[in-house]
Amino acid sequence: MADTFYELCNVTEIASAEALTIPRARALFNAIERHRDYSIVQLLQQTKDGAPTIECLIVDVECDGVPSKNQFGIAYRERLALCVPSDPKRLIDVLALRRDFPELMHLNQGLPGAPASLCLYFESPAAVLRTWTPPAFLRRIQWWLERSARGELHPADQPVEQMFFASQYELILPWNYAKLREDLSARFVVFKGPERPNGGFTCYMEAVSGAVADAKTAAHIDLLLPPVTHGFIEHNPGTLGELSDILGKRSVDLIGLLRDMIQTKVDEKGAIESPDDKATVIVVLIPIRRSAEADPDGIMRRAFFVPSGIVEVGIATGALFKYDGRYFRDSTNSEPTTAWRDLPVLLMDVLTKNDGASARRQSAVLEEGPTGVLVGAGSLGSALLNLWGRSGFGRWSVIDDDHIKPHNLSRHVAFAQHIGQAKATVVAELHDATMEGATRIAPITADASDFSQQPVAQVLNVASLVVDASTTLEYPRAASANDALPRHCSTFVTPDGNGAVLLMEDVKRSQRLRTLEAQYYREIIQCKRLPTTPVSHRSDLLRCAPVFNGAQRWSAIRSFGRATWRHGRAVA
Template sequence: MTEYISIGKVLPDFDPDRLAYDEARQLLAACQRHPAFEVVELRRLGDDQETDQSPKIVDGIVVECCDGTVPSRNSVGIKNRERLLLLHGPGLITLHEVRALRVGFPPTLHQNHVLRGEPASLCLYFEPWSAVERTWTPAKHLQRILWWLRETALGTLHRSDQPLERLYFVPPYQIVLPADFNERVANPSEVLRLASASSRANGTVLRGILEPKNTAKADAHDPRLDVLVIQVPPAVSAGIERYPATLGQLHDQLATRGSEFSTNLIETVKQKVPSEGLSIRNPHVQHILLLLQITIVRTEGVAPERTDVTGFIVHDTNIASLGIACSAAFDGTNGKAYANNLSLIGATGTTSSASDTWRNLTVEPVDVRVAFTPKDARKASGIPDEGADFRGVLAGVGALGGCMADLWCRVGWGNWTLIDDDILHAHNLVRHIAKDLHIGWAKVDVVAHMAGLTWPTAPKPTAISAKVTDFGNDEVKAAISGATLLVDATTTLEVPRDLSDSNDSPRMVSSFFTPSGRDSVLMLEDATRKVRLSSMEAQYYRAILNSDWGASHLNGHHGSYWVGGGCRDLSGVLSQEVVQLHASTLARQIRLLSAMPEAQIRVWLMDDKTGALAGKIVPVEESQVASLGAWRVAWDEGLTKKLKSIRTESLPNETGGVILGYADQKRKVIHIVDVLPAPTDSLASRAGFTRGATGVRETIERAAALTANIVGYLGEWHSHPRHSSAVPSAVDAELLAYLAETLAMDGVPGLMIIVGETDISISLGEGSAA
């Protein structure tokens, strides 16, 4: 005969008015209409003397649930006819709770924790009730019950790719242990201290903190608990267990899994009792927090898959009293307990044979969580481990760099060295991840400190307070040479130019947002560094000059304000909203694109009215460099293609135009950005070409305006006729001399490009003033 657990008072009939709540009456009507549910009786939980409107009353509907889709002989132990108690009222686990009344209803996944002896509580909804109630109806509730029984019986409620089940259900109380708890807890020089993790007095979360034994001190707000950590032999995974009510039941459950508890308990308690004894009556300790390290194996004799940490509160005892209860210690009759070692037998005090008193000590479950690691963060963020554990350098940890560093830290991507020589000023708090306490800190120390707060057990980023271009700094050189990726977030011209010239630099990426804060830019070298940032900068400027989005891309900032009295104490107006918007986009794209071998130039344009962010892909061309005297001239294949195309379109006549670009005086490099076609008033024939002037000044001024005054006039180019090479003629030499003298007034050499039938020549001339 099937036995059922009885709770509450049975009501005399099925009259809906005997139920206290309208929701329960609606549920009763739904049960009476549904063919799979047969109402057995109505129950009431609560004080009989209370009125129907008492907030402590709970309505209960006992039903026989018969579902033909549940296999009659399933391995889980769910029957195709189960007696259930449908509850509704305050104080329940959920507003509509379902209890399985059959004695022996199997412990399965997706059950709520209940006290021992109470009916099993089915966990029907994965979402919080505040979300479920928006679409909840009595009919849907009944269908959900049938779904839970069917899927649980078939073994499909728990996904097959999930890890091995924990030994126990998840209880209502929680302790969070350090991420490296299992590795460090055996260290005899450290002890585990408990601290309240709540900002309110009624918090139920504790933090476990491993501290050096000689410096650990209890805090006045710490819970009044002794801590006992016991490692037990491997347990075979065999599904979920209900929580034990006593230490004895805990021992028996572990024994059925091939593990053991009592021996390890006795030995661990002995080690916790010092030679000078332990006070039996400790007013500062009320209970014991018992933490079990349980190695889980799939079958006996195979390698363990993981180590679970399960927690219990052992009520109304301390380590000294527990030691006496399990004969690990004896009462010294002086108010102290002493370890019950053979060497102490016969000493003054009371000893006894092995005692089973410990088996009756009451235990209450604690949900033990282990803090996340960067590896856990990657899994939670959908980021594969492959390629994520690399050494990188982040140059510049201001508003943009600091935000990207924080994002990468939180998703566990990369092991970073931070390089920046700046310190944090008061006004930086507007756009930096720093807090007020960090004012005056080196920015690299701020970002490293914030990373340490996120993952305290993981290695912090290395912080170097220096310029990344300080090639005389051994720390900087070692960081760069040991990295596989260098991210430039300095928002300077010199860093990407200087570092990209070095063959010792790793693959580099430069990222920044424009002065207005509306747009952001990413430039990434290819994996073999054939195309470097210095070349990509020029190609980026050409895209600005020739794209519809370039007209306002580098427009000025929204204003400025003084943060001090000095002439350099001027800061721009920019919202942190914009910083985080672009930082998140750039951080994600750098992570994704750096996994690919190709060079990339990406631009994101923000529409402030709609909030839309439009991405633009700029084609990257292979770079070319020619050494001409003390100078190097740099261009790319895209420019070569453009020159040849204009020449071909103009044949049989010669053609030409203006060269745009910029000269880096420190590096002695001339970067060719673009070439212009012939003005409309030019004179062109098969034998010669004379460039006109219409629109030239305006075009040059426009180029300067669109590129923040970086791109300007470099010289002239022209083509030679069919079947002619690009070797300069005597007339060309005169032109070059003129260009050299003209540009010498600006301190730069003159540049001339000739496009022939199959070749291109580049000539450089320096005037007397250059």
């Protein structure tokens, strides 16, 4: 058995099923006893402080659906270890004990030289355990083996498998990383965020132009690798040598590509090692294809953090040599040392901060939206601008001459530290805190009704839409009297906050806001379903009131929000 199968460590043998103490292990044993395709080989137990933590049922399972001599290497009879944890919230781990068990897709992450762990489910453990039963679990194992033996476990309509498992460590790139990396001399600082309860953490990469106090900079290297065919998910490497070996199995010369990229960062004059450069971040782009003949389905992006400066990595890989205190390209070294193999690497998932296009895609916004002006940055205006800004919709200027007061905080997006600051400036700063310059909002602290002010006139003249959320009479009536202004709409919320009204001018402004306002009042007066309660205190009035678009009256009430844009026009 030792020659053919793996032996589990740190376990002791159990004489009989009566010694099983974990409820799921006992239930699973009873189900195996009644199953014609399963047979018990051995019972094992792992304990801690005298209490069992895992109970293992070593079984032989036979699968009639496994083709004989199949190309994937699954045998008709396989020996498995069903490792049942004492924690009822954890799934049972299924280990393939055969030493030459094939490397297949849909295996859990494990250690090199350890038994393969079958990935039986697509759902989360909580979802699986809600309907888990021992007979269904045993059948699931056979289903996995039979599908794998026929090459059917990964359907053609399922996304391709990634090369590496997801990491609990993340690297966040700036939204404009693609542009920043064009500068070969660019330097970055990597900041480490707080550690999470599971031990993972997030790092943030930021470009620096000058000295940063108490910060160690990191050089960045981007490597676009040749396409690889998806298949077995590799274990996460711990050293540069392990990473090179993993990619080498996919016919990728990592070190050759790395040496070439390092040499491009050094000109004929050589380079001087910076005392602040203490790390190298290798961002690897790997096109993944479904088969050797197919085009790539997508690009996997992973980062490998090397706690060594780029000069040190260059020396270790034979890309650079040192002469007279400077480092030069080493183009004559055909047999570099293997010192690079022991350089530690930390695999990190790569995420990028949102730009406008990413925000729109994530928000299902199909068009960029208007060049617009928002009049009024109060409770309603700030909420609208917050939604539009986060979703990448439109390019906005905001006009408001008021400032934040304590009572505003009950509904405004501002915080206590903003009390006393101009509302327009506050909403613009909050937007910048979210988008970090990817998109911007231009604040104007002024009276929007005073068209003689140069900042006000300038933004109104270039806008294609003006949204009035000022909840005043002055601005919409002043705008209605000005023929030079673009299309306007006005929106407000009823006093109890349960309804909203939108008044929308037509594209040619043949019906202005002042006319739509009058039509709105007429509808309220003529609506026979309305009670006699004063308008300002009845949200029921809104349910009967129309939303106006030009001279057309709509019978259905529409909540306020983003206008839909088609062919450069806003339509309700």
